[in-house]
Amino acid sequence: MNDLSTNNQSSHQADSKPSIAIVYHSNYGHTRRVAQAIAQGANGQVGVSMVDIAAIDEQDWACIDAASLIVFGSAVYMGSVTAEFKTFMDSTSKRWVARTWQGKFAAGFANSGGLSGDKLAVLQQLCLFAMQHGMNWVGMPLMPTGNSEEDLNRLSSFLGLMTQSADLPPELSPCQGDIQTAVWFGEHLAKTLLRFAPNSQTNQTV
Ligand SMILES: Cc1cc2nc3c(=O)[nH]c(=O)nc-3n(C[C@H](O)[C@H](O)[C@H](O)COP(=O)(O)O)c2cc1C
Structure with missing residues (x-):
């Protein structure tokens, strides 16, 4: 299901901005909150769709296929993506054969306890x-400002975005620094897309 009602598939078709699809799995809402912060950072600069793979439907698949950059995110279960996210990954095998996503940009995030x-x-x-x-993988080129809960990139991750959630409601955890890092990551992804693929409304980019 697309969570950003103003940025669903039809709005992509109506405007000429390139788009980002944020594809995630979250059982208890913490990873979803991170996905929303990434969307907040990217929104306005580019079109943004959020796809919760627990409720993925045909319109979501169309949004993903139309996106110029796909952000993949999962809660960490047993040192891996969740079983549900792995099912999503395996369900893309026909697209792998057809090279449907070849040349698009990609990025990732992980949230764990x-x-x-x-x-x-x-x-x-x-x-x-x-x-x-x-x-084409886009990393997380943000130098850590420190390692307190107010700091940006406090977990010193460069391959993608890392956030950590305690056993608290999603409104309280991940901490403010992690959420602001996710907003920064979203801004960075949008800027990267506009810099390297400004006219890529659909399909392949580089
Ligand atoms: C079955 C299971 C396995 C987990 N495995 C890990 C793990 O390997 N490392 C870790 O730090 N946290 C682990 N956790 C904690 C989750 O990563 C954490 O609760 C999750 O990121 C919360 O995200 P969500 O609210 O989006 O579901 C596990 C939780 C469950 C239920």
Whole structure:
């Protein structure tokens, strides 16, 4: 389901901006909150669609296929993407054969309970998935400002966005620094798209 009602598939078709699809899985809402912060950062500069893979439908698939940049994000379960996210990955095999996403940009994020939580393994998994599809990976070139809960990129991740959530409601965790880092990441992805593929409303880019 697309969460950003003003940025659904039909709005992509109506305007000429390139678009980002944020494809994520979140059982308890923490990863969704991160996805929303990425969307907040990117929104306005480019079109943004959010796709919760737990309720993915044909319109969502069309939004993903039309996007110039796809952001993949998952909660960390047992050092991996969740089973649901892996099911989504496996369900793209026909697109892999057809090279449907080849040349698009890709990026990733992972949220876990642990400070490390083996999020690097998930980002590597998402990056490899994007490479299998022939996509162009965009990293997270933000120097950490420190390691407190107010700091940006406090977990010092460069392959993609890492956030950490405690056993608290999603409105309270991840911490403010992680949420602001996610907003920065969204801005960065939008700027990257506008810089390298400003006219890529649909399909392949580079
Ligand atoms: C089955 C299961 C496995 C988990 N495995 C890990 C793990 O390997 N590392 C970790 O730091 N947290 C782990 N967690 C905690 C989740 O990563 C954390 O609760 C999750 O990121 C919350 O995201 P969500 O609210 O979007 O579902 C696990 C949680 C569950 C339920």
